[in-house]
Amino acid sequence: MNSAEPLVLGIETSCDETGIGIVRGRTLLSNTIASSMDEHARYGGVVPEVAARAHLEALQPALETALAESGVALADVDAVAVTSGPGLAGALMVGVGAAKSLAVSLGKPLYAVNHLVGHIAADILDAEAPPLEYPTVALLVSGGHTSLLLVRDLTGDVEMLGETMDDAAGEAFDKVARLLGLPYPGGPEIDRAAATGDPDAIRFPRGLSRASDMAKHRYDFSFSGLKTAVARWVEQREAAGAEIPVADVAASFREAVVDVLVTKALAACRDYDVPRLLLGGGVIANRRLRDVALERAAEQGVTVRIPPLSLCTDNGAMIAALASELIMSGRMPSTLQFGADSTLPVTEIQVAADAEDAA
Numbered sequence: 001m002n003s004a005e006p007l008v009l010g011i012e013t014s015c016d017e018t019g020i021g022i023v024r025g026r027t028l029l030s031n032t033i034a035s036s037m038d039e040h041a042r043y044g045g046v047v048p049e050v051a052a053r054a055h056l057e058a059l060q061p062a063l064e065t066a067l068a069e070s071g072v073a074l075a076d077v078d079a080v081a082v083t084s085g086p087g088l089a090g091a092l093m094v095g096v097g098a099a100k101s102l103a104v105s106l107g108k109p110l111y112a113v114n115h116l117v118g119h120i121a122a123d124i125l126d127a128e129a130p131p132l133e134y135p136t137v138a139l140l141v142s143g144g145h146t147s148l149l150l151v152r153d154l155t156g157d158v159e160m161l162g163e164t165m166d167d168a169a170g171e172a173f174d175k176v177a178r179l180l181g182l183p184y185p186g187g188p189e190i191d192r193a194a195a196t197g198d199p200d201a202i203r204f205p206r207g208l209s210r211a212s213d214m215a216k217h218r219y220d221f222s223f224s225g226l227k228t229a230v231a232r233w234v235e236q237r238e239a240a241g242a243e244i245p246v247a248d249v250a251a252s253f254r255e256a257v258v259d260v261l262v263t264k265a266l267a268a269c270r271d272y273d274v275p276r277l278l279l280g281g282g283v284i285a286n287r288r289l290r291d292v293a294l295e296r297a298a299e300q301g302v303t304v305r306i307p308p309l310s311l312c313t314d315n316g317a318m319i320a321a322l323a324s325e326l327i328m329s330g331r332m333p334s335t336l337q338f339g340a341d342s343t344l345p346v347t348e349i350q351v352a353a354d355a356e357d358a359a
């Protein structure tokens with residue numbers, strides 16, 4: 001195996017997107033994504049069994065597309081990588097099974113890696129960005145995860161500082177969009193509606209931001225109360241026979257989410273004396289979040305890194321990139337003694353590493 005610039009095929013099936021990525025070292029060759037979002041739209045959210053079945057149908061075509069796009073033959077890859085967790089158990093099982101089958105049939109090493117750390121690894125595929133410096137604080141915001149991490153070393157030392165205690169930010173966007181009669185997925189729809197709204201029209205609560213909360217939950221997030229506050233506000237207006245100012249509600253809700261995310265992320269930068277903040281996850285596509293983060297970080301002397309938006313959503317390229325870093329750092333492959341772990345902790349960057357690696 002070429003350990004200097006390994007050719008790695010990555011598989012990502014943690015939620016509703018089937019991702020196949022191929023990288024050579026830190027160079028992106030293919031980032032193929034097949035989304036089952038349209039199939040979930042009728043339910044207003046991701047249905048685990050629907051997602052798992054969609055992965056089964058999409059994996060083979062996505063693999064063929066990725067290989068064609070990269071100009072790589074399957075037999076030429078140096079290693080196979082796959083998301084072991086966290087994510088939806090059934091969806092993860094599809095990817096894990098496919099990766100094991102490929103690795104065994106090709107006689108290639110297999111790297112089982114952490115989905116959340118993969119979002120950080122996506123940053124190294126940006127050819128125009130300088131190398132990622134350590135330590136860095138990472139804010140990951142997606143439909144299923146809202147996490148604040150301290151990254152001292154991408155392949156060996158990632159600490160969870162805080163995470164969502166109920167709804168992830170992406171889930172809150174979906175639920176509030178449904179309250180306002182907007183279609184799924186809610187993030188882009190809330191963003192569009194908020195464009196003409198007043199973010200200061202309604203003062204919605206900022207979860208876990210009071211002084212009494214900060215002592216115990218300084219870096220944790222909670223959006224369930226915010227979602228309930230929006231629902232009650234809308235219900236009261238409807239009961240009074242008043243019109244619902246959708247744009248103002250959307251803008252005010254979005255501002256509350258963004259305020260909490262950025263405030264806590266920059267607090268972590270300040271507390272740990274880290275002048276770097278990396279943003280990742282699909283919700284980073286929200287322009288208001290990016291703009292506020294950049295503006296407030298600059299005031300605090302913090303540099304913000306944002307991977308290309310095509311690499312912020314769940315994708316196989318980030319999984320391949322993380323495995324490539326593991327290989328280049330001398331890590332042994334995983335054994336086959338691992339499965340799908342829906343609650344895999346972020347401290348487990350690689351799963352089931354060969355015993356020789358620990359020696």
